[in-house]
Amino acid sequence: MSTVTAPFVATGRQRTWRGFDLQLLVYLFLLVVFGVVMSFSATYGAAAETGALPQTVKTLIWSAIGLACFFVAASVDYHWLATFSAPIYLVVLGMLTLTMVIGTHVFGAQMSISVAGLDFQFSEISKVLMVVVLATFLAGRAGGISRLSTILGAGLLMALPMLLVYRQPDLGTALVFVAILVGMLFISGASIGWMGLFGGAAVGAAPLVINALHDYQRQRLFCFLDPGIDPQGACYQLIQSLHAVGSGGWLGQGLTAGREHQLGYLPVQSTDFIFTVVAEELGFVGGALLLGLFGLLLWRVLLIGWRAHDGLGRLIATGLATTILFQVLVNVGMVIGLMPVTGIPLPFITYGGSSMVSLLIGMGLLQSVRMRSDPPTF
Numbered sequence: 001m002s003t004v005t006a007p008f009v010a011t012g013r014q015r016t017w018r019g020f021d022l023q024l025l026v027y028l029f030l031l032v033v034f035g036v037v038m039s040f041s042a043t044y045g046a047a048a049e050t051g052a053l054p055q056t057v058k059t060l061i062w063s064a065i066g067l068a069c070f071f072v073a074a075s076v077d078y079h080w081l082a083t084f085s086a087p088i089y090l091v092v093l094g095m096l097t098l099t100m101v102i103g104t105h106v107f108g109a110q111m112s113i114s115v116a117g118l119d120f121q122f123s124e125i126s127k128v129l130m131v132v133v134l135a136t137f138l139a140g141r142a143g144g145i146s147r148l149s150t151i152l153g154a155g156l157l158m159a160l161p162m163l164l165v166y167r168q169p170d171l172g173t174a175l176v177f178v179a180i181l182v183g184m185l186f187i188s189g190a191s192i193g194w195m196g197l198f199g200g201a202a203v204g205a206a207p208l209v210i211n212a213l214h215d216y217q218r219q220r221l222f223c224f225l226d227p228g229i230d231p232q233g234a235c236y237q238l239i240q241s242l243h244a245v246g247s248g249g250w251l252g253q254g255l256t257a258g259r260e261h262q263l264g265y266l267p268v269q270s271t272d273f274i275f276t277v278v279a280e281e282l283g284f285v286g287g288a289l290l291l292g293l294f295g296l297l298l299w300r301v302l303l304i305g306w307r308a309h310d311g312l313g314r315l316i317a318t319g320l321a322t323t324i325l326f327q328v329l330v331n332v333g334m335v336i337g338l339m340p341v342t343g344i345p346l347p348f349i350t351y352g353g354s355s356m357v358s359l360l361i362g363m364g365l366l367q368s369v370r371m372r373s374d375p376p377t378f
Contacts, residue, residue, distance in 0.1 A: 019371040020074070021304065027297040028070070028363055031348040032063045032356070034290060037255070039351050042277045044256040055351060062353035066360035073364025074371065081365070082312060085136035089157070092129050095122035096164035103168070112354075121354035123165050123173045128362040130161055131180060131319030138188045139311040146191040151198070154185060172342035176326060183322030184315055221340040240266045241273055241335050244280040252283030272343050274350050275335045290349070294328050304370045313369040320362045323347075 040056040081088070099122050103113050112119040137157055141150045158181045166174040185195060210218060219234035227235040227242070244258065244266055253259065258280040266276060279287045298321055305317025324347050331346040333339030345355050 017371065019373070021300065021367060021370040024297075024300050024304070024363065024367060024370065025070075027293060027300060028348070028360070029067075030293055031297065032067070032360075034293070035349040035351075035356070036060060036063060038274055038277055038349060041255045041258075041281060042274060042351075058353065059351060059356075062356045065353070066357040069357055070360040070364040070367070073361045074367035076365070076368055077372065078313060078316060078365055078368040079372075081132045082136045082139070085133050088129050089133045092126045092133070092161050093164070096126060096161055099123070100164060100167065119354070121352070123168070123170060124352075124354040124358040125361070126161055126165070127173070127176055127180065127323055128320070128358050128365070130158060130177065131184075131316060131323065131362065132365070133157060134181065134184050135312055135315035135319055138184060138315055142188075142311050145189045146194075148191075148194055151185060151190050151194050154181060154190075155198070170343070172330070172344040175330070175342060176323060176344065179326035180319050180322050183326075184319050187318040188311070188315060221342070224334065224337050224340050227337065237266075237273065238334075238337060238341060241276045242337055244276045245336055248280040248283040248287075250283050250285060252279070252281045252286055255281050257281060271351050272331070272341075272345060273335055275332050275346055278349070279335070291328070291332070294324070294347075298325055301366060304366055304373065308369050308373045313373060316369055317366055320366055323362070324359070 036056065036059050039059040043055045099113055104119070112121045114120075134154060134157060137154055138145065138150070141147075141153075144150055158177055162174050162177040165177065182195070182199075186192075210221070219230060223230065223235035223238050227239050229235060231239055247253065247259065258277055266273060275287065275290075278290055282289075301317055301321045301324070305314045305321070308314045308317065327344050327347050330339050330342060330344045331350075334341045334344070345352060347359055348356065
């Protein structure tokens with residue numbers, strides 16, 4: 001591995017900042033603003049009763065912190081990450097192990113740690129950090145990427161944090177780790193044959209994995225096949241979500257006017273099922289605009305990766321694009337009954353400081369790749 005000679009942090013006077021991608025920042029800012037507005041609307045009824053907007057204020061604070069972290073991460077030369085990939089991996093394992101030991105329970109999973117009244121989900125930042133670790137591993141083996149040993153090595157690297165998250169138990173985040181692994185292996189040029197073989201083995205082992213889940217997890221997974229099997233229990237959330245989405249029509253019922261969530265029929269409306277609020281209040285048009293904004297962001301992420309000078313930059317962009325795309329598809333899919341309910345957040349929109357800050361740090365690293373690459377031509 002070549003020695004990194006670039007400065008660790010680029011100062012404002014250096015030419016590096018001339019390559020700053022304004023479009024990336026604009027798309028991120030619009031998504032963050034969209035998330036703040038929906039957080040306000042989703043909690044409007046409760047806020048009116050108390051005379052305060054606690055969740056909206058928290059969302060604004062976390063968004064400000066996240067945007068500050070975005071610029072800090074952008075100033076760091078991403079090549080230095082390769083030097084610190086081993087310590088980063090140990091930090092990931094340490095954070096996830098600590099969560100298992102002293103974490104607090106949220107919806108049946110031991111997935112967060114409370115510090116000074118604020119909850120931190122280390123699994124969220126672990127997604128971004130594992131993109132860095134895996135990108136370093138694969139970029140350093142570009143000449144032998146099709147070898148079985150490379151695929152096995154990448155799988156073992158991801159297996160430890162994935163199993164720690166799965167044991168919390170947080171099946172949704174564990175699946176995100178799997179998606180990151182598959183996406184980055186595919187783009188790096190790993191053997192399709194070997195990947196297909198391991199994919200088939202994973203499908204074959206699926207019954208064993210499902211059998212190891214808690215009862216409530218299995219019930220939630222299969223509700224999307226037939227929501228009527230338990231309408232007042234495990235499937236209640238999905239049924240109410242489908243009613244809310246259907247009632248939105250083309251243009252929606254208006255901000256703060258959604259009947260399903262304002263009347264309390266829709267649980268966890270500001271977290272995993274926030275897209276339900278979007279569809280009910282802003283309708284098909286509002287939901288399509290949000291998905292279009294995600295499409296623009298993903299296009300920019302992939303374009304930056306395409307113009308990166310090296311494999312490390314391309315793989316970081318690939319890992320981040322996979323993370324966002326997978327979470328958007330699964331979250332929206334579970335809200336409209338096309339995917340099992342797994343508790344995967346909608347990036348930048350779902351209420352949660354850990355997710356917001358972690359994703360903005362990841363986008364800051366992507367900006368670092370852009371600032372040190374050839375400028376996109378469009």
